Amino acid sequence: MKKKNIVFIAKSLDGFIAGKNGELDWLHSIPNPDNNDMGFNHLIDEIDAIVMGRTTFETVCGFEVDWPYRKHVFVLSNSLKNIPEKLEQKVTLINGTPQEILDQIYERGFFKLYIDGGRTIHNFIKEDLIDELRITTIPILLGGGFPLFGDLTNPMEFELIESKLFLNQIVQNHYKRRK
């Protein structure tokens, strides 16, 4: 099976994925009357499972919507001991280093993965375990917050695969790791 780890995320013009106080409202600052999903469902079609950090999991659980994912979700956490009963078939807790996590997920038969959540993305990029970045840029400067990218020891080159425009305001670029 072809393995692939994909990041799909929206950031501000200045590179933040959440505001100084965790704000996410700016993600909806561009009117989207037809609820264009900007490739989200296409991504979910493509992947086998989703890997996310505990904070992202808890944020999604806090949204007043039904569980939004139709693929299996692995939640990375050293502290969570169990998940809400109604999600038991849909969510698996997992922990370890990024490579240990991937090995456990591959053993269960999931190979194409959507990697989500700020700290999780940082940790996977740091270990050079991300194959594709699909980055959607909202035209706003937040001026602070949680950055999409963290420190790296060495630069990493990427190759632009595609650049798309949504709602006439939002640019989404797909990059593949150049190795």
Added chain:
Amino acid sequence: MKKKNIVFIAKSLDGFIAGKNGELDWLHSIPNPDNNDMGFNHLIDEIDAIVMGRTTFETVCGFEVDWPYRKHVFVLSNSLKNIPEKLEQKVTLINGTPQEILDQIYERGFFKLYIDGGRTIHNFIKEDLIDELRITTIPILLGGGFPLFGDLTNPMEFELIESKLFLNQIVQNHYKRRK
């Protein structure tokens, strides 16, 4: 005269304009056999003058090329007392707050300005004095360095005017401040 302050700059995928040790070589990491200037000369046609910080001025002076600007350059500095003799007709030293600097430049009859240099850009954005951002993204994660954007007290919304692709790898987005 219509006043306008434009930032035209290249950044890495993670938002840096220079590497951890000031490196700029990554700006040329995408082969550019025909020396596509990615809109630089068009920008220079459009503007009346260039405003840059001392560090950028000294960096340009250090390049082993002739003086590259065909419009007047204002160099912001509190410490520089004079400029090289051969540039006396082309460069003017200036200091003050961003607004004081603009007022001095307007008095001399220059209204459309290209604002350049990391700290200068930070200071002008902080005072909400930038009308247009033209940002070229090189597909590389530097992992650290001098960031294009700094902290802000409040978010600032922009409007996408145009998104261009150069050399099949480099996306350049033009944004206008939404006020």
